Amino acid sequence: MVGETTFERVAKYAVVAAVSMIVLLPVYWMVNMSLKGKGEFAARPPTLVVQQPTTENYYDLLVTQRFYLKGINSIVVAVIAATLAVSIGTLGAYALSRFRLPRNLNYHLLFTMLTIRMFPPIVTVIPLFAFYNREILGFKLFDSWLGLGLVHGFMELPLVLWMMIGFFRDIPRDMEEAALVDGDSRLAVLRKIAIPLAAPGLAATFILVFIASWNEFLLALILTGSKAQTLPIAVAGQIAQYDVKWGNMMAAGVITTVPVLILALLSQRYLTRGLALGGVTG
Amino acid sequence: MMRLLGSRGEGRSAPVSFERVCKRFGAVTAVDDLSLEVPNGEMLVLLGPSGCGKTTSLRMLAGLESITGGTIRIGETVVNALPPRARDIAMVFQSYALYSHLTVYENLAYPLRVRKLSKAEIDHRVRDVAQVVQIEELLDRKPRALSGGQRQRVALGRAIIRRPAVFLMDEPLSNLDAKLRLHTRGELKRFQRELATTTIYVTHDQAEAMTLADRVAIMNGGVLQQVGPPKEVYARPASVFVAGFLGSPPMNLLAVEATSDHGAPSLRIGETPIPAGDRLGASISRLRTNGNAAILGVRPEDVVLHRTEEPGSVPSEVFVVEDLGNERLVTLNAAGQYVVARVHADAPAEMGDRLWFAFDPGRAHLFDPLTERRVD
Incomplete structure (x- = not known):
């Protein structure tokens, strides 16, 4: 300086x-x-x-315990959650940033969405658990990728809404109106103008939801069994009834952290720019 | 899509009509009872100060703003409820509104892609238009790599490539520097004449309005004040507002008293009665004012200065003299009222000089102070 x-x-x-x-x-x-x-x-x-x-800890973890299976679970669940939250949240955010509803409904809707993040997740666990154990069309959401992905995605929906509204507000209104006059529908404007221009924000938001789902513990613990169990639960699983496998636990921690770290590093540019942009105007 | 476009084929210009159109934002009336016919192929300029409702009117025509009341037609079609894409219009925005993530080529092709034209046809037309607006060598660039003037050309190109029924232009020159603006103004006029497409052009710059327009529509406070050819609105302003808005400097507006001097109608400025002449004299009876107050309008170029008192001249003191090179503006103080005279560059006048000014009543106007309308 x-x-x-x-x-x-x-x-x-x-x-x-x-x-x-x-x-x-x-x-x-x-x-x-x-x-x-x-x-x-x-x-x-x-x-x-x-x-x-x-490398014995890693060997034991990866070969004996087949820990990577939990990694696959984590990836799939996080991708489902992020895709779901970002696609629904983006549509919602675009609508709320472009259309003015009567009676200040825009604000009330946004605030209501925010309350989802306000009550502790544990409150929802028991009803969700009961619901997930019910068979719907021959399919149970309990211990499934989709089940956990749905919950994680829904939890992060407010984050997506609030962040994406900020990005959409940054797009000049004229540009979208030009596209409307040029012959596009609103949805085409969203696809061809708004989303390409908000792409860095979209990427940043996707990564944030991905990481949130990746790290989430409580719901993942209750709503999965052995099949769809994610990494954080598996890390904690190294605490056995009579002893704690410290070495395995540390190795599991490393394996769990590294992918997110790489992801964050790769997307650092988008993340910082995205967070800054969204923050200022949001 | 063709069904939505009604009976007009592509490339056919269409007239526009506003019929008692209103726009209200909550309690605020932005456009009040606007009725305006724009014949096919005409260039109409909507002129007025900011907040006068001209842009709102344009946006209602574009379909970017809903209409509170009244009817807007493009050709035979009532477009009130049609989305912008079904109105067959093209618009140039003040900010140009180029698609910043697309190249110039893609920007030009955009309206054609939306209409699903063939690749070959799109390419043909893009290159054609690029040549017309002289941006052929810029086709691969992104908008951020263009100068203001180049962006303006791309925006114009994107509008004309469609061959719409109506062009809408929202202050398209206001972001250019003064020299480029003059140049582009001329080009714009040529384009419009050659394409012979109905054009509605919004500006607050009266020089633009005067030079470009077939007819000027002057708005103030959401109300249409006057529509007419530039020369006519300049020579015969319908209201005090128009008189005071057009011209640089604008028309002098003086509080006068309508009296009679030995039986002949006369106007008293301060203590000085001056003969009103036949035309103004006859209009005095049309004043709806109580008492005899009236507003006299005289263009600065119609004010004549005298070194000595002449019959029909008003005594005054020179308040300030401004030299413009080819002419000078002399501001006079006549018993507390200020009058600007536009005179020859070497006309003698110094600050503090005592001068007499006169004018030809045949070229002056009389306004009613109550209605603020012209009565002569």
């Missing part, structure tokens, strides 16, 4: 380094522990840097 003294620069980096260390320490510790064998685990005091790195 212009006019910055050396001291200021050093101080700035020192603060950033300190904060980063505090934030990253647990992550480091998780990676560190995941590479330790049974022997090193028992060492007192604990070794700060792993002395004899081993």
Whole structure:
């Protein structure tokens, strides 16, 4: 920055380094522990840097426990949730940003949607559980990808609505009106003008819903059994009745975190831009 | 789609008619009882200050704003309830409203793609229009890589490529710099004459209105004030508003008293009676005002300055002199009322000078202070 003294620069980096260390320490510790064998685990005091790195935890997890199956569950559920929330939320957001309803209904609808996020998820768990165990058309939602994806998607719908409204408001009204005059219907305008222009926001929103579903624990715990179980539940599953498989648990943590981390890094550009854009005008 | 377009084929211009059209936003009346006929092929300019309802009228015609009351027709078709796409119109927006994620080529092709024309036909027409508006070498660019003038051409190209029944233009020149604006104004006029398509053009710039229009429609406060050819509205403004809006500087409007001087009708400016002449004299009886008050309108170019008192001249003091190079504007203070005279560049006048001004009553106008309408 212009006019910055050396001291200021050093101080700035020192603060950033300190904060980063505090934030990253647990992550480091998780990676560190995941590479330790049974022997090193028992060492007192604990070794700060792993002395004899081993892959036995990962081997046990991936080969013996077939942990990757849970990963597939997580991916499918998150994709279902994000696709659902983004497609429905985008339509809703577009309608609410373009059409003025009487009696300030736009605002009331948006606020009502927000209340979905206000009550604790546990409130819905028992009715959902009962409903999901009922057979509808020969199909039970309990312990299915679709079942959990539906719930996750619905939970994140308000987020999508509020974010996408911000993005749509940024699109010049003239441009859409030009398309209307040029011969398009509203839906065609949404598809050909609004969505391409809001694409970075759409991507950011999709990723946020994906991550939220990926990390969600409570509903995933109750609404799945063994078939559609997602990663967070499987991580917690390393706590057995009589002992805690610390090494496995740490390895499971690493495996669960890495994909989201990569996703976030890849989409960083969209995320920051998207969040900033949506935030200012939303 | 063809069914929605009614009986008009593509490429056929159509007349437009507003019949007692109203637009209300809640308690605010934006357009009040607008009736206006635009014959086929005419260029009509809607002129007025901001907030006068001209853009709202245009947007109602485009279908971008609903109509509170009245009827709008394009050709024979009542379009009140038709969506914009079914009205066979093309519009140039003030912001140009180019599709920023598409290339110039795609922008031009857009209205044709919507109509599902064949690829070859689209390509043919895009290149044709690109040549007409001189943007052939820009076809692969995105709008953000264009200058203001180039964007304006793309917007124009996108409008004419459709061969619509009516062109709508919402201040299309206001984002250009002064020099380019003059140039584009001329081109626009040529295009319009060559295409001979009905055009409704909205502007607040009277120079644009005067130069482009076959007829000018002047609006104020949602009410249509006057419609007519530019020369006519300039020479014979229907109301005090039109008189004070057109011209730069606008018409001088003076509070006068209608009296008679030895039996001949006369107008008193301050203490000075001046003969009203036959035309103005006859119109005095049409004043609906109580008392004898009237408003006298004189164009600055009709004001004549005298160094000495002449019969029918009014004493005044020079308030300020503004030189414009080829002419000068002399503002006079005549007993508390200001009068602007547009005179020759070397006409002698200094601040503080005592001058007498006169005018030809045959070229002046009389307005009723109550109705604010012209009575002569």
